[in-house]
Amino acid sequence: MSERSEYVVEIQGLCFSRGQRRIFQDLDIKMRRGDVTAIMGPSGTGKTTLLRFITGQLVPDRGSVWVNGYQVDRTPRKGLYEMRREIGMLFQNGALLSDYNVFENVAFPLREHTNLPERLIHHVVLTKLHAVGLRGAWQMSPTELSGGMARRVALARAIVMDPEILIYDEPFAGLDPISMGVVVRLIRQMNDVLGISSIVVSHDVGEISAVADSSYLISEGKVAASGTPDELSKDGSALVRQFMHGMADGPVPFHYPAPDYGSQLLGRDDE
Amino acid sequence: MQQTRTVELGTGLFVFLGVGALFFLTTQTSNVQGFTGDSYTVTARFENVGSLAARAPVTMAGVTIGRVAAIDFDPDLLDAVVTLRLNSRYDRIPEDSDASILTAGLLGGQYVGLTPGGSEEYLADQSVIEFTQSAVVLEQLISKYLFQGGSE
Amino acid sequence: MTQWFFELVYTLRGFLQTFGAMNLFFLRIVSYSPRAIIRRFPLVIRQVYNSGTLSLVLIMVCGFFVGMVLGLQGYDNLSKFNSEDSVGTVAALSLLQELGPVLAALLWSGRAGTALASEIGLMRATDQLSAMEMMAVDPLRRVVVPRFLGGVVSMPLLAAIFSGIGIFGAYVSGVIILGVDGGVFFSQMQANVEPVHIWQGIIKSCVFGVAASLMAVFEGYNSIPTAEGVGRATTRTVVLTAIAVLALDYMITAAVLALTD
Numbered sequence: 001m002s003e004r005s006e007y008v009v010e011i012q013g014l015c016f017s018r019g020q021r022r023i024f025q026d027l028d029i030k031m032r033r034g035d036v037t038a039i040m041g042p043s044g045t046g047k048t049t050l051l052r053f054i055t056g057q058l059v060p061d062r063g064s065v066w067v068n069g070y071q072v073d074r075t076p077r078k079g080l081y082e083m084r085r086e087i088g089m090l091f092q093n094g095a096l097l098s099d100y101n102v103f104e105n106v107a108f109p110l111r112e113h114t115n116l117p118e119r120l121i122h123h124v125v126l127t128k129l130h131a132v133g134l135r136g137a138w139q140m141s142p143t144e145l146s147g148g149m150a151r152r153v154a155l156a157r158a159i160v161m162d163p164e165i166l167i168y169d170e171p172f173a174g175l176d177p178i179s180m181g182v183v184v185r186l187i188r189q190m191n192d193v194l195g196i197s198s199i200v201v202s203h204d205v206g207e208i209s210a211v212a213d214s215s216y217l218i219s220e221g222k223v224a225a226s227g228t229p230d231e232l233s234k235d236g237s238a239l240v241r242q243f244m245h246g247m248a249d250g251p252v253p254f255h256y257p258a259p260d261y262g263s264q265l266l267g268r269d270d271e
Numbered sequence: 272m273q274q275t276r277t278v279e280l281g282t283g284l285f286v287f288l289g290v291g292a293l294f295f296l297t298t299q300t301s302n303v304q305g306f307t308g309d310s311y312t313v314t315a316r317f318e319n320v321g322s323l324a325a326r327a328p329v330t331m332a333g334v335t336i337g338r339v340a341a342i343d344f345d346p347d348l349l350d351a352v353v354t355l356r357l358n359s360r361y362d363r364i365p366e367d368s369d370a371s372i373l374t375a376g377l378l379g380g381q382y383v384g385l386t387p388g389g390s391e392e393y394l395a396d397q398s399v400i401e402f403t404q405s406a407v408v409l410e411q412l413i414s415k416y417l418f419q420g421g422s423e
Numbered sequence: 424m425t426q427w428f429f430e431l432v433y434t435l436r437g438f439l440q441t442f443g444a445m446n447l448f449f450l451r452i453v454s455y456s457p458r459a460i461i462r463r464f465p466l467v468i469r470q471v472y473n474s475g476t477l478s479l480v481l482i483m484v485c486g487f488f489v490g491m492v493l494g495l496q497g498y499d500n501l502s503k504f505n506s507e508d509s510v511g512t513v514a515a516l517s518l519l520q521e522l523g524p525v526l527a528a529l530l531w532s533g534r535a536g537t538a539l540a541s542e543i544g545l546m547r548a549t550d551q552l553s554a555m556e557m558m559a560v561d562p563l564r565r566v567v568v569p570r571f572l573g574g575v576v577s578m579p580l581l582a583a584i585f586s587g588i589g590i591f592g593a594y595v596s597g598v599i600i601l602g603v604d605g606g607v608f609f610s611q612m613q614a615n616v617e618p619v620h621i622w623q624g625i626i627k628s629c630v631f632g633v634a635a636s637l638m639a640v641f642e643g644y645n646s647i648p649t650a651e652g653v654g655r656a657t658t659r660t661v662v663l664t665a666i667a668v669l670a671l672d673y674m675i676t677a678a679v680l681a682l683t684d
Binding site: 055057081082084085087089091092093095096097098108109112113154157161 | 545546549550551553554555556557558559560561565
């Protein structure tokens, strides 16, 4: 299936709207095989929605999405499930199955998709847990884990089927600096050691700069800027500057649209 | 491992209890098994069956020996044809036995009572009981009483 | 006036839409069920445990007290007609035809149905269902179908246990406490309970099992993925189950009466 093209994900002319709201308009993104590609953007620009197109959970109104040789928007359900076996995904809070302990969570894809003997499953799971540094926690239940640990377990689960693409949805949100450093290192390590391609959705500019090979900044349904993180931070446009340097006011205004301040204070809000 | 065993044990207990309860309900709360065993049918004609219904018991000397299988109306003779299904174990009921429709208690349901005759011949499959006594209908009884009282 | 009318139409449309979605959901679940039973048997057993075994104590205790009340009330009312011997009949008929299936379903929905809805809703809210989808595992087959089947299997058994224990409860209050003759209690009951009564109860509990389980998994699966959404899904589960069970109860009773008469 996978004719090894240079790009692992190719999105062309993606248009999508939800009700009256236009979410994407003519979005073009190309992600190079073997790279860590970052998708950045202010909250509410549909970064997570974009991921849902890549994984085939949503179908675009117009445009095409190619992932690893599959045209996702034209692939039927069964093919999507086949494609997803080549993708590992890390959800924002890990999304570990609360019924099972750490070991069983990592073993879950193996048990569902393979008939490996128990001894081999044991072996594979412990290897993957060791890779994220949590071999010792195999018996713990997801509720006992800290946020960073849960994410690392989820990472072990995401790589247990040896995927070709790893997707991270907001991997840094809500982590303390130590866990953040650990996750940053793991993303880079997984990408290089396993020889896979990674997609990171985030708005933590600092961490992204440390890990990404190239990045896209999305705003108002379009690609506002793209390039290496360094290139982005030197970009001249007002929006990119505001985002990369975290300025409170700019093209994305501080004030939510409101009627005139003075007249509202004076109680003439019946207009 | 321990947990799996608890689940298995609990599920086993639950299903066991459930099936046991179903068995109890289907066999012990109801007493209608006569229709599955060997049986033979006889018919009896009544002028009036009152509120006799299908599945009502057929008794002899107070013991249930069968059930009413069907009640039909004969448009030619203008009477009711009651089909009785009797247990094959009771195969020596005199042919000239008498069938009457009786009421269990004051408000109870109606049933068919057989009173033995003296014949040497016995009822067999498809026999007809000649001697019958219709149901006593309360309204008729009352009006009869009133009518007689009035004529005196 | 016109606004009022449009709101009514809008509400009706929403209701129809939910109803249609529920039916489609039901068809999908049913079409996945045979394979789930074969391939995921341990999961189904696990859910029979969650739905059935964990509701067992509640069902037994409630069944016992309902039976006790039936014995007491039946005795009190029947003694006015000098027919307190029929207390066994009254208790058994009420339990087998109505109270067993209906109360078992309502209690189940409060105990297990809400648990199912909130469990599935929580899995939705914490992305566990999406994570499964991303691991190429269909959450409908993996999560929803086994839970649905667990409820469907449990319900007739729970209703039977409820009725059985209830008859025992009626025996305790009628015979042991109030002094009706024990032999008469059972003989009267056996003389008047007919197979159609028992079958009616079994059919009802099977239908209720399907309805109550469907409500629970549907509400959970389609809940809004927030804490509030999950809470609302559990409430809706109980409310919808109660309405569905009682409406179906009427329909089945009417159908059985029409067919047997």
